[in-house]
Amino acid sequence: MNNSSEKQNWRKRIVSWVDGDREPKDQTLFVMERRQPRFPRPSEEEREKREKSHLKKFFNWYPIAATIICVSLIGILMAAALSMPTFGQADNPINNEVSEHYLEHGEEETGSANAVTAMILSYRGFDTLGESCVLFLAVVSVMMLLLRDEKNTDEHDLQKMRSEDIIAEEHHDIILKQAARFLVPCIFLFAIYVLLNGETSPGGGFSGGTILGAGLILFSSAYGPGNMRMILTYETYSAVRTFGLVLYITLYGAYIFIGANNLPNYLEGMTLLIDLAVGLVVACTVYGFYAMFARGEI
């Protein structure tokens, strides 16, 4: 009995610590705080004056320090650029057997005619995996900070959002809506073209995903969040985002495993699927940033 109540107490303390509340005060600390401070606290005016003088000093020094840092950085970069090998020479260190191999055997080994896609998605795919994880984590942290729920939203915010919605409803813009009606399918089509054509022409996951996200942003800002929720709810959004990353990890893991063990390459169109996965992650990142910053909800 005693044990279980103690456990509950611990749980409560941990939950309050995670929520950022102050810990329940210790009695001894309480006594220490009750004592008279040894030095009298400065009055309000005095403190303001001191703050102002500090600020003034800061603003005097700030441009000077910024200039010094910038000039020294420019100097270092210029010196580095001067000692670099000249552009386009045949005996430069970048013209070694690695890039030669990529350019010569890239098409038959990865099955994509575009050397850039072949490189970032199969030879250097581990890099791209890290980048996708960074994007995923960025959206997760922005959501942690900006997603609205009942704990960090008060009545005032809700009131303001409702009044903004009413204003947007009154001023609905028929020109924007008609233009978006024509443009959004075109943008989606172009995004899919760039996404799926990354093997043979410039483009690929990152650019196609960004264009897809831009189309979603246009749709959301033209038709409002109510219509947006018809095609993309929060659950769908999370599912697509996670599905993209998991698909990438699975495919690339299989790719590394098969390639490393010298098995015959059954998965010819692998680059296409990996492209699709990266595109989904990037599109969700872009749209998620927009939605979080604009309204705090998907």
Add this chain to the structure above:
Amino acid sequence: MVHNLVTVIGLASLLFGVFVFFTAVLGLYRFDYVLNRMHAAAVGDALGIFCILIGLILLHGWSLSAAKTILIFLFLWLTSPVASHLIAEMEVCTISNIKKECEVEER
């Protein structure tokens, strides 16, 4: 002969497009009020893009790239007026003494 003529027309429309863009930028800098500046930019945008892309197509000859150029030009003609309209509407909505500057049609 025909080839030369096409080249000359293409170059002329390219130069005219650049001139239109120059006037648009000049208007953007010289006018004072937001709506006037926006008007100069938007009008110059549409005509300048039309002239420059037509000139490019004439100079380059008909190919797949020319078809893509026409698509770009359609896209820009569709989006740029909408963007200018939104800027103008934002200005009319937010400024308080709009009546002093110009006449506004009530909607």
Add this chain to the structure above:
Amino acid sequence: MIILEYFLLAGIIMCAAAAPLCKRLLSMVIVYMAFSLLMAVLWSLLQSPDLAITEAAVGAGVTSILFFLTLKKIHALKGTRDE
């Protein structure tokens, strides 16, 4: 082509110098956008169209939208409807 590249490089340096010297945050964002567009043209002149597409879409499009939204959220835009 070489002359065009030099013009673009000069424009990029000018934009980069102008961005921190602007008084208003909004014009700073717009100058940054111009920087990205010039950079995209330069990428495509340097024959890397992949980077050019990504730079045009991310640098000029999405980043500016995010900056504008942030400015709106911290009430740094003039003429927004909240007091």
